Each structure stands twice: as structure tokens, then as C-alpha cells.
Amino acid sequence: MTASGSKNPYYNGPVSDHFDGTRFFNPNGVAPGSFRDVLKWQFNGKRARWPKSVASPFAGAKPQERVTGKDLRVTMVGHATLLVQVAGLNILTDPLWSDRASPVAFAGPKRVIAPGIAFADLPPIDLVLVSHNHYDHLDVATLKRLHKEHAPQIVTPLGNDTIIRRAIPYAEIETLDWGGEARISADVRIVAEPSHHWSARGTGDRSMALWAAFVIETPAGRIYHVGDTGFHCGINYASAAEKYQSFRLAILPFGAYEPRWFMKGQHQNPEEAVRGMLACRAAHVAGHHFGTFQLTDEPIDHPVTHLRTALDQHGIDPALFRPLLPGEVFDVPAG
Numbered sequence: 001m002t003a004s005g006s007k008n009p010y011y012n013g014p015v016s017d018h019f020d021g022t023r024f025f026n027p028n029g030v031a032p033g034s035f036r037d038v039l040k041w042q043f044n045g046k047r048a049r050w051p052k053s054v055a056s057p058f059a060g061a062k063p064q065e066r067v068t069g070k071d072l073r074v075t076m077v078g079h080a081t082l083l084v085q086v087a088g089l090n091i092l093t094d095p096l097w098s099d100r101a102s103p104v105a106f107a108g109p110k111r112v113i114a115p116g117i118a119f120a121d122l123p124p125i126d127l128v129l130v131s132h133n134h135y136d137h138l139d140v141a142t143l144k145r146l147h148k149e150h151a152p153q154i155v156t157p158l159g160n161d162t163i164i165r166r167a168i169p170y171a172e173i174e175t176l177d178w179g180g181e182a183r184i185s186a187d188v189r190i191v192a193e194p195s196h197h198w199s200a201r202g203t204g205d206r207s208m209a210l211w212a213a214f215v216i217e218t219p220a221g222r223i224y225h226v227g228d229t230g231f232h233c234g235i236n237y238a239s240a241a242e243k244y245q246s247f248r249l250a251i252l253p254f255g256a257y258e259p260r261w262f263m264k265g266q267h268q269n270p271e272e273a274v275r276g277m278l279a280c281r282a283a284h285v286a287g288h289h290f291g292t293f294q295l296t297d298e299p300i301d302h303p304v305t306h307l308r309t310a311l312d313q314h315g316i317d318p319a320l321f322r323p324l325l326p327g328e329v330f331d332v333p334a335g
Helices: 035-042 140-149 160-167 232-244 270-280 302-313
Strands: 072-078 081-086 089-093 127-129 153-157 172-176 181-185 188-193 213-218 221-226 247-253 282-288 321-323 329-331
Touching: 072 247, 072 282, 081 213, 081 221, 140 160, 153 160, 153 188, 160 172, 172 181, 172 188, 188 232, 213 232, 221 232, 232 270, 247 270, 270 282, 270 302, 270 321, 302 321
Parallel strands: 089 127, 127 153, 153 172, 221 247, 247 282, 282 321
Antiparallel strands: 072 081, 072 329, 081 089, 181 188, 188 213, 213 221
């Protein structure tokens, strides 16, 4: 039992600049809204109506088995799930093939667009990155399927391993604190870096497991994957640029951001995502976290529309920041 009287069910470790002995937090950051704030948002009457289903023109992608050499290929599955193929490795980010992003199968945000890759069409999966424990990023049902079919290594921030192991006792999991690294092969490593977010699976475990971004260092270049983040004045982006100099690819969220008074601290909007691209010195961006599950108030088409406006205002070629639709393949240029 900690000094605050709350027991952390996921993690027990030393106090740090982002862990108080019970809960993780964003240094000099914005805490998530209170329950009262949640009710104020939920009853504001401003939630846009999304279509019940949408078809992607790229549906049914069938990835090749491996990508080697200097090639880097990203295929969008949906939401924050992307297949990254690089250096002979097949990597999935925040894998979610379930119909709902929810603890139950009968309620909660429902998928409006099918996964861009059918689960049966996946190539051999070597590595899974789980950025945090919200249900739209850590889906136990999908992880169980992946373990059964592929038995990939899983890399995730502190505390999330406890959640995963309850469902998959024999999974190979490596947990990382911010700044920690996992050596995947002789020439590929994963480093966990700060993002500005929070975590919870229920009402009593807020911020008791860590959240993170990941840097994937490969012979084909560096990849900066941000699963979910508030812009946080660009602090984390600037720190990443200082530490790594630049990225061949950044995988950045730019949806689920309205209303701003409630979401700003935890979810960046398209304008902030473009500023993040510039701040971290990413040559190319694969955009995600939009158009799959309705989590917030904005209409389904607003993230892409507002992204185009932000790119134009910053004088950035839209081909450099790709809002990927399910099944869409992005062969990231080198150099």
C-alpha cells in the first residue's frame, strides 16, 4: 500500500520524475479531465453523427512476407494499428481487429470501417508495440489471437505487461520505462520515449500503467511511432529531435480531438500534428487515429479536411503527411 492509500494493481517500482509511487504522470503536463468534466462533455449535445459503415478503396491488402534492405513499407489496418515492414521484420502497432474498442462486446465505440488487412492475410508477425492500455490501443482479444498464430515479442511501457499476462501467461513481453530500450536484433532496437497521455482500463486504475511513444532504430532509418498524445507545447517532439536528430518516418495521431477544452491535453489536433512533424524533423508522416472508431465529437471527415488546411498553411507537400486509409500501402521514400 502506498502513502496515498491506493494500491497499484499493475506496477510496483521506485518514485521517478513521472511516477509518484502509485500513479504515472506527465511532468509539467495536463492531467486528464475529472468525472465531472466527462459528464459535461458527454451531455454537451455536440457529438456529430458518423455513418454506420464506410468502405475503404484500399480494403483487402495482402502484404508480402518480408521487406528488406533499405525499403520501409507501412500498411494501414485501422485506427492506431499499422503493419510496419522494415529490416526483415514485421511489426504491428497497437493491434486491434475487434469490432469494438471496449471492455465488452455489446457496447462501446464500434468500428465503422473494416480492418485494411484481414487477420488471416497477415504475414508472420515478429513484434508488437503496445503504447498504452486504453481499449482502442490494448485489445486483449487481438493479442490472444496474435499469440496463438504468431507468438510475437511484445514491447510495452511499465505495468501493461500485467494486463497482457493475465490473458496470455506465456507471452514474450518486454516492459520499458521512458528511455528504456529493447534490443530486437543485432541492428534493430526499440526505445520508449515520453508522450503526453494517460491510462485506465476502469474507474479505479487511472494512470497506474505507463504510456509511451516508441523510436524504432533500423538500418533503413529511424521511425518515431506515437500511439496517442497531446501536443504538450511540442516538448516531447523537440526532445526527440534533439536526441535522434531526424526521422525517416513519424507515425502520428491527428484525430479524436474535439471538444478542445476537454481533449487538448491528451489528443493533438491536425494543426498540432503538423507542428509535431516539423518539430521532430520527420521527413514523412503516416497519419493515424481517425475515421475508425468514434471516440470524440468531430465529424468523421474533419480530421483529414483540417489536416489538408494545416499542411497548406505550413507550406508542406501533402504527399509528405499521409492520412492512411485501411488497406493503404505507403512505401516510404529513402533520403
